Amino acid sequence: MNQAPFEHLDVDTLAGWLADQAPLTLVDIRDPLSFSQGHIPGSRHLDNTSVAALLEEAPRERPLVVVCYHGNSSQQAAAWLGGQGYERVYSLDGGFTDWAARHPERVAR
Template sequence: MESLYFLIAVVVAIILYSTYTYFRQKRILKPLTEEEFRSGYRKAQLIDIREQREFDAGHVLGARNIPLSQLKMRIGEIRSDKPVYMYCQNGMRSGRAAQMLFKKGIKDLYQLKGGFKKWAGKIKKK
């Protein structure tokens, strides 16, 4: 019986943490439609959060690749005085990246709604 209570407590803790993370990401990261994203990303830092092989397979023209796995080490490459437009494959990794950037004082954060798979604009492949 005690193990059942423990299991319930763990499940509740996971649900609470997931809910907190979801609402925190919504507060610090502004999702943009493709049109909104396209109209503003040229005046901002455009960052592709996907891994190198995904980036090489195709990326938004003008994007810089800083994979989520390297973001902590390369966070100094991102300026805090300019907006950051970022995207990943479907929008999950850019949410985690936004949390890291927000902790480091970078507040003007935008995400391509739906991620790269929803992008219909020009792309570049290596």
Template sequence: MFERISIKQLNDLMESGKPLHIVDIRDPQSFAAGHIINAKPLDNSNVQDFIANTPKDDHVSVCCYHGNSSQGAAQFLAEQGFTNVSSLDGGFEMWKLAKADKVEV
């Protein structure tokens, strides 16, 4: 099971100092053009490494364009044994409007 979180909730998690993995499932060109600070791209080529090398109790937050596709990816990660998974409501498009200072290229 995963939870849907707001931009404020993700920002609070980022500032909490607790283990947090932000994964971005958008295409490589979109990721390269801009992404949430410290986010890592996640796709079929690296998902198995991510699953194998990420502690299952760390928080994993999934980001896509608008917060729709990330829900399926978050559910998939929860099914792989991750216990603290979220999907970012509004996705990167909403994040860059609200938190432009926390976007990197």
């Protein structure tokens, strides 16, 4: 394998991509209650029941960013999604916790 299945992404880079309205798919793998209480605008909740729809709908050539609580679980999910044919998969370092701390005005509730 020549390429890692995913790359690490820092909060500042994601904030810039979102500000520039870059085309990307943003998924949040935290539990449904946590997601409903706050998430990055434009993200969709991803779990075992919604992953099939993601695989059908999300373009493989569009960057895919995976968000969890702290940036740990997202690495496993990103690696798996990278194996499903997505060309550019990222795990958000620091996760939603870091995002919310650094960009509290950019949390959808």
